[in-house]
Amino acid sequence: MISANLLAVFYLISGVLFILALRGLSSPETSRQGNLFGIIGMAIAIGVTIVSVGNFSTGFLYLLILLLIGGSIGTFIAFKIPMTAMPELVAGFHSLVGLAAVFVAISAFLNPEVFNLGSQGNIKIASLIEMSLGAAIGAITFTGSVIAFLKLRGIMSGSPITFKGQHYLNLILGIAVIVFIFYLCKTQSDSLFWRIIEISLLLGILLIIPIGGADMPVVISMLNSYSGWAAAGIGFTLENTALIITGALVGSSGAILSYIMCKGMNRSFFNVILGGWGATDQSSSSKSKEQKPVKSGNAEDAAFLMKNASSVIIVPGYGMAVAQAQHALREMVDTLKKNGVKVSYAIHPVAGRMPGHMNVLLAEANVPYDEVFELEEINNDFASCDVAYVIGANDVTNPVAKTDPQSPIYGMPILDVEKAKSVLFVKRSLSPGYAGIDNDLFYRDNTLMLFADAKKMTEEIIKSL
C-alpha cells in the first residue's frame, strides 16, 4: 500500500510530465523527447495506481492480460496504419477515450464505495454532477467520433445530413441532459443515469452528421477537446490530479486547434457546428459560368514550365492525400532541385482533413520540414515565384475570397497562388470544391489546368523532366 499523499505526489509528477510532452512539440527536435516524457508519465500513473489498489490476486492477472491485449491491438494499429489514414485513426481513438470515460462513470455510479463517493443510492451530490457530466461528454465524444470516423473512412457519405428543426432538437436534447442531471441529484434514480447516457449518445450522432467533409478539421479538434473535458469530469469524480490536469490540457488543446481551424476558414465556430456549408450555398454558385475558356495542358507542358523556372511553390491539398501522391511529388521536387530550381511547399491551415495533415504526409515522403511553410510565412513569395504547382487543393486558392463579398468563402485567408507567373493546377475536372463555388483561378490567363489524377500527373511530369 502507498499513502494517499504520496500517491497524489506521483499523480502530480505524471501531470507535469504530460505538460512537458506537449511542450516538446514546439519544435520537431524536442518533440521526440516530449513523447518520451509522456510515456514515462503514463507508466508512473498506471504503476502507482496498481500499487495503491494493492490487489495482486486474480484481478491483477486479468489486468495484465487485458493490458496486453489492448496494448497489442494498439501497437498493431500504430505500426500498420498508413499516414493518409491518420484523420480517421485519431477520430477512432477519440471514440475509445469517450467510451472509456462512460464505462468508468458507470462503474463509479454502480459501486461508489470503491471511490469513496458515498454508497449506492446515496452518492455525494458533487460526485453525481461530476460523473454524470463526465459520462455525458464521454458519450457525445464516443458517438460523435464514430460518425466522424465513418465519414473520414468513406463508409458514410461526407456530405452534410440536415433536416428541419435539427438544431432545435439538439437544443432540446441538451437541455434534457441538464434537467435529468438535476433530477438525478435529487432522486439518485438509476434509470435517470441511464437516460442521460442514452440521450448523450444520440446527441453525439446528431451533432456531427450535419457537418461536411472539409469541415472535418474542426470536428476532429472539437472531439479532441471533448474527450479532454470528459476525462477532467471523471478526474473530479475520482479526485485524481493527473486526470484533472490532463483533461484540462487536452480540453484546451482541442479548443485552440478548433479555433485555429475556424480562423483558417474565416468562419465562426457555431457556423461550422450548425452545419453544412456546401449545402446552403449551392444555389448561388451554379450560375452558368461553365462556358468560360480554360487552358489545359499535359505533363510535357508542365515539365517544360517548371524546368525553366527558377522558383516553384507547391500547394498540396486533400486531393494529394486521396491520390497518395506525396512520394511522387517528392521525387518530382528532387528532380527539379537537381536542375537548380528552388522549391518550397505552402500549406493552408485547413488543407486536408485534420490539423497538420499535409505536414505529416510530406514528412512521410521525406520532405525536410524546413522546406514546408505556413500561409503567413510564404504568402508574399508567390508574387516572386515562377510556377505555383497546385496539387489537390482548390478552395484555399480561390481569389474570390478576396474580391467577392457575396461569396460564401469571402474573407477566408487564401494562398495568393494567382500572383505567381504561372499556375499549374492538377485536378481531375473543373468541378467546384467543397464550398460548392467555382474557382476563378481556373480561367486566368496564367493558369494551365492539368486534368488528371494527382499521382499519375506527377509521375508523368517526372518522366518528362
Add this chain to the structure above:
Amino acid sequence: MEIDPFIFRLSIFILSIFIGYFVVWSVTPSLHTPLMSVTNAISSVIIVGAIIAALAGEAGNIFDTANIFGFLAIILAAVNIFGGFLVTQRMLAMYKKKKKDKK
C-alpha cells in the same frame, strides 16, 4: 472555516487550462497532427479510474457489473495508450531537417 478540497481541485483544473492554452499556442503548426495523437494518448490516463474500478471491491467478487465495466475500460484505454504514443513516435521520427550541404 475550512476550504473544501473540491476548490483545490478546481484551482488545479483552471490553472491547467491556462498552462494548456500557452503550451499549445507554442506548438508549431506542422506538428498539429502529432499534437492530436499525443493528447489522445495522454487523455487515456483515464485508465487509472478503470484500474481502480476493476480491481477494488471485495476480493472474490471481481465479476460484479461495476468491475466488468472497469475491465472493459482498461482494454479501451490500453489500445489508446499504446496506439497513441507509438503512432506519435512513428510520425515524429519522420520529421527531418534538410541535410547539411555535402562537402
